[in-house]
Amino acid sequence: MSDSTPEPSGPQPGPATGAVHDPAAPAPLGLTRTPTGDDGIDLVLERLGDADHLAADGHIEVYEDVHRGLREALDALDTPPGPPAPAPGPHPYNSRS
Template structure:
């Protein structure tokens, strides 16, 4: 009978991760092109937030929001077809 105790083994160390789990990581949210170059450029700017810490996201989101708002405002400023005459003003 052998009462010898096997030597203690050193605890196995986990392999270092490929990346820092606390580092910013892309969200992987797809951005589908709209067909409007200005709007698409603003939406692509959202990818900049993928590489920033959370506190840096606000600046990117505000910039994109401002750009999209400006694009919508520009749509209202474009001249459209003239409005039809009002029936109440004819014959004055």
């Protein structure tokens, strides 16, 4: 550009539509999520779609929420089914004096 023509600043109109393109505006990534077959996991992963409607600085909250949900699902795999085991303690038939 010449010295007499100032550089444009801010969002610029798109070439064909005249719409303003703001690179900082939220934009869907267009990623598809393949179902895992586990309804709980699929529900947690669907939350990733919320990031498509947020500016980049809002993504961390979504990612942390998804990470927390996946961590809880993994932790649940380590928890045995049924009632919790009794706490270890002195056995009434094994008292030592």
